[in-house]
Amino acid sequence: MADTPLLSVIDARSKILAALHTVPSETVPLSQALGRILAEDAIARRTQPPADLSAMDGYAVRAGDTANVPARLDVAGEAPAGGAYDGDLKAGEAVRIFTGAPLPRGADAIVIQEDTVREGKHVVVNEAAKPGDHVRATGLDFRTGDSGILHGTRLNHADIALAAAMNVCELKVARRPVIAFFSTGNELVRPGDEPGAHQIVSANNDGLAALISEAGGEPLDLGIARDEEADIRQTAERAKQADMLVTLGGASVGDHDLVQSALTPDGLDIEFWRVAMRPGKPLMFGALGELPMLGLPGNPVSALVCAVLYLKPAILRMQGGNPGPHFVMARLGREVPGNGAREDYMRAALDHIDGELSVATPFEKQDSSMLSTLSQAGCLIVRPPFADPAKPGEIVKILPLRA
Structure with a gap:
């Protein structure tokens, strides 16, 4: 296995996504739907607007009556918001109308208030109207039976508002995939614990739990397994009801990297375990029985970069969404050297400039142990293998890390 060639990033991601299945769906109220991925189209239960409505305060008229201005029209009545003028609008008449009120029968335009002068029971129109002026036509937004929001959409605040307007109070969404995970290593302690000699505080579990939640998954933190095969097996056993198992560390072939040897007797089938990327070469993927399993590097920066590139798309894929990742272009903020054989993901600040491409400036220090630069980074700059x-000012491909 040590002689296995390194897999490209795109091939590794394709293999992971191809191995996954969509989780079942569930129905939730709108109050719980934000960030969820729609499992079926949301269908409008009403037409909006339900009638031709005024888009402005002013006067409802027959457009033909205003062809020659100034035009003096009789004010036949009023149509307040929430009310209506019940009669038919006759030639030479106008109806005082307010935003949101339905047009009287016979009216085909609105003259805005600023273009009129009221004279008792009459109104003088100073600007000619055309049919449809300032009218919100029936069904302008949507009609009963329309697919207002398509399945696979990750719901944001505007989607929730649209569903409510369509008179939809519940939505069928993909269940949140349960992602079980644990770190390995005798050197690790949880935040808040006092590290002993030669120990460090583990950042991986909490960072990964946050990423899983951001992607719409449900994190199941199994803690830290000791560098003992029995402890690794016992910890992995607790993940059986999850949708995916993720390990952090221990996936390489060193004397203390025990994940493969510990879990192979329990049915671990490895698809690949090395990827041509920096940071994150020791990346493992396979299945523990029927359970998809992703092995991330133990280095915190490598683990989180790989989680962005592989785990986040996997979680979205399991929910039926667009897995991404979604790369964009930016201008380089400072000079970078040529790249080697592995695709490089450089942490960089990202400055947005109105009307121009954003500027991505890589940090001078790219050491994969530095979580501070990852926290400060707005994007990852993608450097292809053997890039010059x-x-x-040159155009580069980036993966944004923040909304």
Whole structure:
């Protein structure tokens, strides 16, 4: 296995996504639907607007009566918001109308208030109207039976508002995939514990739990397994009801990297375990029996970069959404050297400029132990294998890390 060639990032991601299945759906109220992925189209239960409505305060008229201005019209009545004028609008008449009120029968335009002068029971129109002026036509937004929101959409605040307007109070969404995970290593302690000699505080579990939640999954933190095969097996056993198992560390072939040897007797079938990328070469994927299993590097920066590239798309894929990742282009903020054989993901600040491409400036220090730079990063700059040196202003591909 040590002689297995390194897999490309795109091939690794394709293999992971191809191995996954969509989780079942569930129906939730709108108050619980934010960030969920729609499992079926949301269908409008009403037409909006339900009638031709005024888009402005002013006067409902027959457009033909205003062809020659100024035009003096009789004010036949009023149509307040929440009310209506019940009669038919006759030639030479106007109806005082307010935003949101239905047009009287016979009216085909609105003259805005600013273009009129009221004279007792009459109104003088100073600007000619055309049919449809300032009218919100029936069904302008949607009609009964329309697919207002398509399945696979990750619901945001505007989607929730649209569903409510369509008179939909519940939505069928993908269940949140349960992602079980644990770290390995005798050197690790949880935040808040006092590290002993030669121990460090583990950042991986909490960071990964946050990423899983951001992607719409449900994190199941199994803690830290000791560098003992029995402890690794016992910890992995607790993940059987999850939709995916993720390990952090122990996936390489060193004397203390025990995940493969510990779990192979329990049915671990490895699809691949090395990827041509930096940071994150020791990335493992396979299945523990029927359970998809992703092995991330133990280095915190490598683990989180790989989680962005592989785990986040996997969680979205399991919910029936667009897995991404979604790369965009930016201008380089400073010179970078040529790249080696592995695809490089450089942590970078991202400055947005109105009307122009954003500027991605890689941090001078790219050490994969530095969580501070990952926290400060707005994006990852993607450097292809064997890329030539690049100068400031050149176009580069980036993966944004923040909304």
